[in-house]
Amino acid sequence: MSDALVVAAGTTAADAVAAAGLPSNGPKAIVVVKDPSGRLRDLDWAPAADTEVEPVALDTPDGLNVLRHSTAHVLAQAVQATFPEAKLGIGPFITDGFYYDFDVEKPFQPDDLGKLEKKMQEIVKSGQTFRRREYASLDEAKAELAHEPYKLELVDIKGDVDDSEVMEVGGGELTHYDNIDRKGERVWGDLCRGPHLPSTRLIPAFKLMRSAAAYWRGSEKNPQLQRIYGTAWASRDDLKAYQTRLAEAERRDHRKLGTELDLFSFPDEIGSGLPVFHPKGGVIKREMEDYVRARHIEEGFQYVGTPHISKEGLFHTSGHLPYYKDTMFPPSHMEGADYYLKAMNCPMHNLIYRSRGRSYRELPLRLFEFGSVYRYEKSGVIHGLTRVRGFAQDDSHSYVTAEQAPGEIKHLLNFVLSLLRDFGLDDFYLELSTRDPESDKFIGSDEQWEIATKVLEDVATESGLQLVADPGGAAFYGPKMSVQAKDAIGRTWQMSTIQYDFNQPARFGLEYQAADGTRQEPVMIHSAKFGSIERFLGVLVEHYAGAFPAWLAPVQVVGIPIRDDHGDYLQEFVDRLRKQGIRAEVDHSTDRMQKKIRTAQQQKIPFMAIAGDDDVSGGTVSFRYRDGSQRNNVPLDEAIAHVAEVVRSRTNVGPTA
RNA sequence: GCCGCCUUAGCUCAGUCGGCUAGAGCGACGCACUCGUAAUGCGUAGGUCGUCGGUUCGAUUCCGACAGGCGGCUCCA
Missing domain, CATH: 3.40.50.800 (Anticodon-binding domain)
Structure with missing residues (x-):
């Protein structure tokens, strides 16, 4: 498929594909071509000048994206045929599939999906062609889309859309795709930048997976639309393989295995997101903790302990209140003071640091504990052990001089990676979460953010691991580097985090006495190796599908x-x-x-x-x-x-x- | 938190179009069996059908609220 192909001026890509004798059926069918700028073009695209293009087959990553997006159009057509009042949202391809959002009177019911699938089959079999049409003007587009309020909104904000999921608009022009039946009649159409398969007949295998609500344009403030998720593949066998993969993930589900292997449970009587560990789960948890504690001590950390609750003043000092008040459990009033369950350990570690004068000779000073924290996660986000309301962080804080920071971060990253490897995870990439300059959620000066971000970025780059940017994902007090680990079936989990904090040392008035006798402010580096023991245990259950290595197995x-x-x-x-x-x-x-x-x-x-x-x-x-x-x-x-x-x-x- | 679906024995699930003693498999317990690499047989116990309220002569079944779960969305210091 890398063989170049020349589309002669005035002829279509399809002509060139046919002349070259390339397949037009089956998983290897050429469905679009890639022009010299890297842009995918429909097969009926006819360039003004001779153009060298690369044919793209259905079963390639680009080909699958086109397939999935075209299948989303078929879904939308089926929905509007079945529910004529349905208004269209957006319908992009995603990993392994696609979705389409609709504004409908009543949310879709499970049996609606079956009906829609049947309707889609009819459309696929009827062999409709997708035909691109360019709008001459914004007004023309608006006139035609008058009955589609969400599409109208997209046309209006066209310039600002910077989201790969919004397939509707983009590029220089505003285009529409019509579905044409065998008689040459237009049966349906959608605002879309394309490209598409030449015909619905080329959709070999698809399935609607589920329906769910989703906020319009991803904002809680917007109305909710009804989203239908589907999957589409270049062959029936590929679809079957995908379904097998899903079944494998389900087989490994730690919530299911947790019950079957008698590891842990979530008693209703205690509350949502609050696990109890049974003896066998307790063994694994203890093995993990013992090993991690020993490794920390070897690496120069000092094991400390802190209480689960604190008067509110501490969290004002740290800056967590009022920023994160709504994710903390409400306070209890005692003897005239408000006590909060702690949602983070750092403020208490700061107090240990501050308990006496510190010398530069003590730095880096590394404090570590399994700190229990409680976070009032919204009810809808709780998920097994991976998202809970009470958990133990394997939390450490390194207090260092500014000069020591890069070395300490490198040390922490290496330590984190070696620990993850010890537990059998060895496929990683890094994510660098930076602040969103538009948001007021972040505290600190521009220079501070710049320096801190640079330090993390340099270490990350030096590690040689793949680095992915996560703009806006930083903690309020500083940028964050996180290690994403892939499990046995290729899913990625966010595990460890390393955060550079220039805020809390100042807020707590932390200092050390330097060699020259002056008092200096240390930098604080937060790091959690597993994030939380509970989550990591859940990840390990899924990674090993419950078949733990002998050293962790509850019964050996x-x-x-x-x-x-x-x-x-x-x-x-x-x-x-x-x-x-x-x-x-x-x-x-x-x-x-x-x-x-x-x-x-x-x-x-x-x-x-x-x-x-x-x-x-x-x-x-x-x-x-x-x-x-x-x-x-x-x-x-x-x-x-x-x-x-x-x-x-x-x-x-x-x-x- | 939002939308949809769900909640029957320890687990997995039948069932009740509103009516008499609510079923099965696994698990547990008991008895018999004493066996070389993934299920021996027989029997017994176990459920106020998530909770509270409403409709009704009568509610596990219909309606509502709440709790919990699942799938998404949003969120995840």
Whole structure:
């Protein structure tokens, strides 16, 4: 497809594609061409001069985007055929699919999607062509779109639209796409910058996924439209593969696995977004915390502790009140003071710093704790362990001189990455969140922001990792660098954050005595490695699909006697493992051996140690690993050493035979 | 917070077009079985059908509010 193609003046791209004998059907069909400026053009585009173009096939990333956007048009046509009063919003392609927003009297019901799909099938089969038409003037466009208020708004704000999701307008001209049926009649049309497939017939496989409300142009202040999400693929097999991928993600859902593996729950009686950890989830959480605490201490952090509530003055000093008052739990009044549950740990760490005079010799001073924080997240955003109202941050604050800041940030980034790798995540990119100069949410001077942003950016660039900009995403007190980690099935999660803070040291009057005897203000660097223990645990459940590495597994070894009377033998083996700190138990239930294996398999226990007459008489056990592989008749000493070694090594793969 | 959908046993789910003792599988418990790599058989217990209110002779079923969940949107220091 990279072979260049020349469209002769006065002929269409389709002519050139046909002359070159390129496919016009199936997943390799050429659906648009890319002109020398990189712009995608419809096949009926006819340049004024000879133009070299690149043909774009349906199954390429560009081709799929065109397919998905054209499918969105088919959806919109189906909706307006079924609900004539529906007004059109926008309908872009997105990752793996598309959506289209509609203003309708009544929100779509689940069975509406089935009806709309059927209608769409008819449109696809009828082989409508998409025909581009340019408006001569703004007035002409407005006249034609008089009955589409949202489109009119887009025409009016055309100049300001800077959003890749708004496909309607853009580029130099204002264009419209008509759908023409086989008889040459115009059956539908939409304001759109294109491009589109030559025909609806080229839509091989699509599915409507769900409907949901969405604010017009993404603002809470605007009315809500009804959005329909769909997916479209270059072949039925690709669609099937996509559905399999979704099923795989569902299989890994930590909320489901949390119940199945008895790790945690969210009792209604406690409240939304407030998890409790059951013994097995507690084991994983404790292992994580123990390891992370030990690593922090190795890296020069000092472990501290702070209370969960504070008088409000502290949060005024820090600047969190009133900025974030509505995301903090309301205060309780006691003895004339208002106490808030803490939503962040930094103010308390500042007080530890300030508890006595500090010397430049102490810097960098690094304070760390698992700090419990409570945030009143809006009810609609709570999601399993990844978005909760009470959680423990693995929160640290480094107090450094301005000169030390770049080195400290580099140190923190390396530390963060190594910790994530220790837990089996090793595919990262960085995001740099900067302030939005338009917003009044951010405090501090332009110069301060500039310096801080530059420091983070330099370290990020130096790391060699991919860096993505996130304008406007900074904390109110300073810019933020975050590590995004990809899990086993390619989803990205925001984990660690490193933030440069020039605000709080001043607000708290933090200082240190410099070598020259003067008092100087330190810079404060916030960092959280996992963001929150709860979220990270949730991510790990999904990453490993519940099959935790041996060092994290709640139960590491289960002994399975072949007959009941082999239980005592295995109990002795398990007792020896326990003395080595291994979490081992014997399944003494009355189930048959096969059933015990099934149970252990479902609990995703890394080691099954099976013993029957042969093993008892030979002084051995037989391992069955989680992946079904086996190692039979292993002498007890060797078996214990083997388990201990796998656990101690903290390997994140296997075990296997 | 907004929109839609949902809430029946520990879990997953049937069911009740408003009416008599609300069902199943898994799990739990008991009994029998004693078995070499993913479900032995039989039996028992377990539900004020999310909560509160309304309509009705009668509500798990219809209506409303609230709580919780799910999918999005917005948000995520």
